[in-house]
Amino acid sequence: MQQLNQKLGALALGVALAGLAQSQAAGLVNVDIYSGFADAGGGAPYSGLVGSFTSPDIMFATDTGYNWHPFSMGSFGADITGCIDVPADGAYTFTLDSDDGSILLIGGSPIIDNGGGHGPTVVSGTATLSAGKHPFEVQFFEDFGGPSGVDLTLPAGVSYTSCPDGGSSMALLGGAMLLIGSLSRKLRA
């Protein structure tokens, strides 16, 4: 029985680790695409979630040659969220390049306003940040046809990271542990 429990444990851990590796390979940035959006700012408030995916970065203008149309949407709103890791206390300059509007918030504070309907436009903004992890949000919308896309350039030394507590990887690991517990209780019964 002890041996079987160990095998089940190894199996569940393997499943959890495979899930963890997959989520990291897919990317640390979460992208929600909406059919409903405002033609102002970064397009919020959004409505009508079309779909979600993850990405290793926010280079949707560069990666597509300014022809970003997720889920084949002509016009759409995108709410892009995740966390960044800051190496040391200091002032950091971020850059948003977008068509149409985009806004960058860090820890809920607006850092860059590149909002409204416009052609490809580059705007930078500086945030004073403490060392460690910070949640960010890039709001974006595409309307009026023509070019579509958004790039966020991170300052040197700053990188995307998993968000603290409540990450999906930890939920997966927790689920696997519950499964082991329930299986071994069933086997003992």
Ligand SMILES: [Ca+2]
């Ligand atoms: Ca456009």
